[in-house]
Amino acid sequence: MFIPVVIHKDPGSDFSVAVPDLPGCFSAGDTIEEAIAMVQEAIELHLEGMLADGEPLPNIDLEDEARYGHEDYEGGTWFLVNLDPSKLAGKAKRINVTIPEHLLEQIDEAAHREQTTRSGFLTTAAMTRVSRHQASNGIKDKASSRLLKDSTTGKFTTKSSRAQRSANRAGKKSA
Numbered sequence: 001m002f003i004p005v006v007i008h009k010d011p012g013s014d015f016s017v018a019v020p021d022l023p024g025c026f027s028a029g030d031t032i033e034e035a036i037a038m039v040q041e042a043i044e045l046h047l048e049g050m051l052a053d054g055e056p057l058p059n060i061d062l063e064d065e066a067r068y069g070h071e072d073y074e075g076g077t078w079f080l081v082n083l084d085p086s087k088l089a090g091k092a093k094r095i096n097v098t099i100p101e102h103l104l105e106q107i108d109e110a111a112h113r114e115q116t117t118r119s120g121f122l123t124t125a126a127m128t129r130v131s132r133h134q135a136s137n138g139i140k141d142k143a144s145s146r147l148l149k150d151s152t153t154g155k156f157t158t159k160s161s162r163a164q165r166s167a168n169r170a171g172k173k174s175a
Contacts, residue, residue: 001083001124002114003060004067005039006076007032018076020067021058022046040081047088056131084120088127092119 003022009015015035019025025046029035050057068078099107111121 001060001116001120002062002080003043003083004062005036005043005079005081006073007035007079008076017042018073019043019046020070020073021060036079036081040083043081043083044088047083051088051127057127059128082115084116088123 003019005017005019007015007017014028014030015032016028017026017035017039019039019042022043025039025042027035027039027042029038047057062080067073107121108118111118114121116124
């Protein structure tokens with residue numbers, strides 16, 4: 001799974017990295033190599049959070065010209081971060097499936113083109129399909145459907161939205 005990122009370097013600053021397809025996902029580093037490594041981790045954490053919240057994963061179109069021509073990314077350098085989606089879904093479990101031979105050959109060719117493994121390719125395909133199904137049917141996973149009572153507001157919220165607000169409040173206190 002390739003995810004486009006754009007790197008900027010202003011004089012006297014670190015290399016900053018934005019992920020246009022994942023709003024709010026960004027990172028930085030002293031060197032380009034460090035910035036790319038850091039943004040890879042940021043992407044993994046961002047996508048894991050989306051999965052935990054039952055949100056659909058983005059459908060990333062690498063040929064979307066609007067992304068590359070956007071004024072916010074002018075002067076930046078574009079990179080593709082190769083992410084193995086099988087690492088996102090928690091602990092891997094070995095399974096045995098039966099697939100027609102011609103389809104397996106097509107899967108292997110596509111995985112090779114995307115520079116991933118067969119498992120990574122199938123995991124991406126399954127996650128994309130499940131995310132679309134959940135989004136079109138308004139389904140959230142069990143983890144995100146649990147409600148908690150927020151002691152500060154008295155309102156019921158999901159665990160993830162409560163954690164986000166707590167993080168936001170902590171950031172305001174330290175600012």
